[in-house]
Amino acid sequence: MKKQSTLTPKLVFKLWLAVAILILGMAVCYILVTNYFSNKHHLATEQRIHAPLAQHLIDEKFAEAAPFSPDGTVNKAIFGDLMHDMMAVNRSIEVYLLSIKGEVLHSVVLDHDPKNPSQFIDTKPILDFIASDYKGFCLGDDPRDMENRKIFSVAPFENNGKEGYIYIILSGEAYEVASSNIFNKFIKSFGIGAIVITSVFTVLIGFVLIWFITRNLRTITQVARRFKEGDLTARIENPEKTDIAVFAHTFNDMAETINDNLDEIKSVDELRRQLIANVSHDLRTPLAILKGYADTLQEKSEQLSNSDKAKYLKVISSNSDKLTKLVEQLFEYSKLEAKQIEPLMEQFSITDLCLDLVTKYEILARNKNINISLEVHDNQNILVYADLSLIERALQNLLDNALKFTLDDGDIKIRLQQNDRYCEISVNDSGIGISPETQSTIFERFKQASTEFSKNGAGLGLAIVKKILELHHSNITVVSEKEIGSSFSFALPTG
Numbered sequence: 001m002k003k004q005s006t007l008t009p010k011l012v013f014k015l016w017l018a019v020a021i022l023i024l025g026m027a028v029c030y031i032l033v034t035n036y037f038s039n040k041h042h043l044a045t046e047q048r049i050h051a052p053l054a055q056h057l058i059d060e061k062f063a064e065a066a067p068f069s070p071d072g073t074v075n076k077a078i079f080g081d082l083m084h085d086m087m088a089v090n091r092s093i094e095v096y097l098l099s100i101k102g103e104v105l106h107s108v109v110l111d112h113d114p115k116n117p118s119q120f121i122d123t124k125p126i127l128d129f130i131a132s133d134y135k136g137f138c139l140g141d142d143p144r145d146m147e148n149r150k151i152f153s154v155a156p157f158e159n160n161g162k163e164g165y166i167y168i169i170l171s172g173e174a175y176e177v178a179s180s181n182i183f184n185k186f187i188k189s190f191g192i193g194a195i196v197i198t199s200v201f202t203v204l205i206g207f208v209l210i211w212f213i214t215r216n217l218r219t220i221t222q223v224a225r226r227f228k229e230g231d232l233t234a235r236i237e238n239p240e241k242t243d244i245a246v247f248a249h250t251f252n253d254m255a256e257t258i259n260d261n262l263d264e265i266k267s268v269d270e271l272r273r274q275l276i277a278n279v280s281h282d283l284r285t286p287l288a289i290l291k292g293y294a295d296t297l298q299e300k301s302e303q304l305s306n307s308d309k310a311k312y313l314k315v316i317s318s319n320s321d322k323l324t325k326l327v328e329q330l331f332e333y334s335k336l337e338a339k340q341i342e343p344l345m346e347q348f349s350i351t352d353l354c355l356d357l358v359t360k361y362e363i364l365a366r367n368k369n370i371n372i373s374l375e376v377h378d379n380q381n382i383l384v385y386a387d388l389s390l391i392e393r394a395l396q397n398l399l400d401n402a403l404k405f406t407l408d409d410g411d412i413k414i415r416l417q418q419n420d421r422y423c424e425i426s427v428n429d430s431g432i433g434i435s436p437e438t439q440s441t442i443f444e445r446f447k448q449a450s451t452e453f454s455k456n457g458a459g460l461g462l463a464i465v466k467k468i469l470e471l472h473h474s475n476i477t478v479v480s481e482k483e484i485g486s487s488f489s490f491a492l493p494t495g
Contacts, residue, residue, distance in 0.1 A: 019209055027198040044137040046170055047151040051134040054155035054166040057082065057095075066159050067097065074106045094169040096143060100156075102126075104143050105164065119143055126154050126165060142169050220251060232259055283326070286319035330460065336467035343387035343471045350384045350423055350492065351376055353392060354414045361399050361412075368408050372399075376416040382423050384492040386472055391492070394468045397461040398427040398488050405431035405486070418494060426489040434480040442478065 065078045079097060097106040102123040104110065110119070121141035129138040129152070139149035153168040219236065226234040235255060239248030293312045297304070304312070335341050354374050365372040376382070384391075395414075402412045410430040417424045434442060443466040469476050469490050480486035 019205070023198055023201065023205065040137075043139075043151045043171070047137060047153070048135065050153050050168075050170050051129075053153040053170075054168050057168075058155050058157050058166055062157060062159065067157065067164075068160055068162055076106060079106050080108060092171055094142075094144065096167040096169070098165040098167045100163040100165070107143065110143060121146075121167075125149070125152075126167070129154060130156070140167070140169075144169075216248070220248060224251065227255055232262070283323065286322050286326075289319045290316055290323075326460075336464060336471070341390075341471065343390055345385060345387060347383050347385050348388045349381055350391075350416060350425065351379075351381050353388070354395070354416065354425075357392070357395055357399060358414065361403065364403060365412060368403070368406070368410075370403065370406055370408070370410050370412055372412040372414075374414045374416070377418075380416070380418060382416055382418050382494065384423050384494055386492045390468045390471065394465045394490075395425070395427070397465050401461055401488075402427055402429035402431065402486075405429065407431065410485075419491075421494055422491040423494050424489060424491045426487050428485065428487040430485040433482040433484055434478065434486055435482060439478055439480060443476065 061078065061082050065075065067075055067078065069075050074097060079095075082095065094109050095107065096104055096110075098121070099105055102120045104119045104121065121143060125138045125140040129136055129140075132138070138152075140152040140154075142148060142150045151170045153170060155166050157164060157166060223234045223236050232255070235252050236248040239245055239252055293316050297309065297312050301309070351374075354376075358372055358374050361372055399412065399414075406412060406429045411428075412430075413428045415426045415428060417426075443462050465488075466476055472492065474490050474492060476488060476490045478486060478488050
């Protein structure tokens with residue numbers, strides 16, 4: 001037989017794919033996060049280093065020349081030279097002259113057309129940066145790109161009654177272009193290297209992870225295969241120590257359930273064969289008697305006297321009753337066995353029910369000179385909670401059983417005894433008793449306590465009683481002694 005793999009290729013592929021996606025996703029996140037914070041670090045470092053740049057410019061250039069002409073206009077010559085000198089050293093720097101309100105008064109990188117409205121930038125980052133003593137990390141507006149904020153250097157000045165700021169963008173347009181080109185090359189090289197390294201680690205780590213993750217699953221799969229191939233004792237050892245304890249416990253419970261079901265099926269099959277054999281035997285005798293007497297009446301009707309005919313008819317009627325009773329018992333037991341009967345729970349007087357039964361059975365008991373009675377303390381009217389018709393049927397079967405096995409001049413007594421929440425009902429007789437080795441089997445179907453009286457029934461009476469009481473969550477017990485008598489007892493909840 002071809003050996004099957006422990007785990008399906010599809011499962012292994014999915015595990016590999018999950019691990020690969022997880023590790024590659026972590027690698028991409030690492031690259032993005034590293035780039036983000038490294039860029040922030042670079043910008044913060046640049047801003048910290050060049051923070052005094054604007055103040056140095058003011059100290060150097062405004063010591064000999066004023067930023068504004070006597071007529072109040074911007075001294076464009078000074079600013080032109082200043083800005084060209086600064087930007088010649090570093091093309092990424094953009095220098096702006098701002099008013100105290102943030103209006104851009106002059107810059108060589110902007111078109112200052114008098115027809116266009118003045119441009120303003122947000123002064124809050126400027127004030128925050130100055131308040132931090134030029135040590136904080138602040139991003140300010142870029143007049144050339146108002147959508148993206150940049151690092152800057154700034155210093156306030158006052159000249160001839162006018163206030164303003166020298167505002168320097170440290171990472172201007174040229175810086176952005178150069179940074180973008182360098183970053184694209186860097187991220188490409190870094191990304192390729194990270195992917196290669198990540199792929200290697202994915203293979204190594206993935207192999208180890210999948211081996212550990214599937215270790216217990218492989219064990220469970222092997223045990224399940226053994227169970228499938230017929231080893232019904234196969235179980236997962238120490239399921240609570242596995243990584244998937246719930247799955248392991250579930251498999252063990254399932255295996256136990258399957259074993260129990262198989263045992264039950266075997267038991268039912270054995271009982272079915274036994275049922276067929278017993279029913280065939282119990283039906284054969286009365287049917288043979290019926291056929292024999294019916295054939296005799298048919299063939300010798302003219303030769304038989306009226307008394308013989310009456311006798312034969314009585315035998316036929318008696319065996320017909322036995323067949324009817326047997327069929328009724330079989331039908332009743334089959335419904336109880338299949339749990340097709342639901343008890344109709346109600347409150348009723350068990351005392352009144354037992355009195356009625358004593359009255360009904362009194363005539364049958366008198367024929368054998370048997371005394372039948374009810375014993376209840378102080379004639380209490382005891383109420384119980386049960387199905388009236390089913391309990392009546394159970395008591396009838398117990399009384400039928402008592403009458404069957406009690407000899408002439410004997411006694412049958414129904415005793416009621418109420419406790420805190422239950423009423424104990426017992427049917428006692430002075431019959432032939434039951435041997436100890438037989439007492440454990442008398443409640444099984446087709447089991448009879450005495451072969452001497454086996455002709456009187458099919459052995460379903462006590463089995464029916466047991467099934468009825470099981471529906472009431474109650475148990476029946478027997479106490480018996482040979483040649484002394486038997487006592488059958490059960491309890492019902494009081495109302």
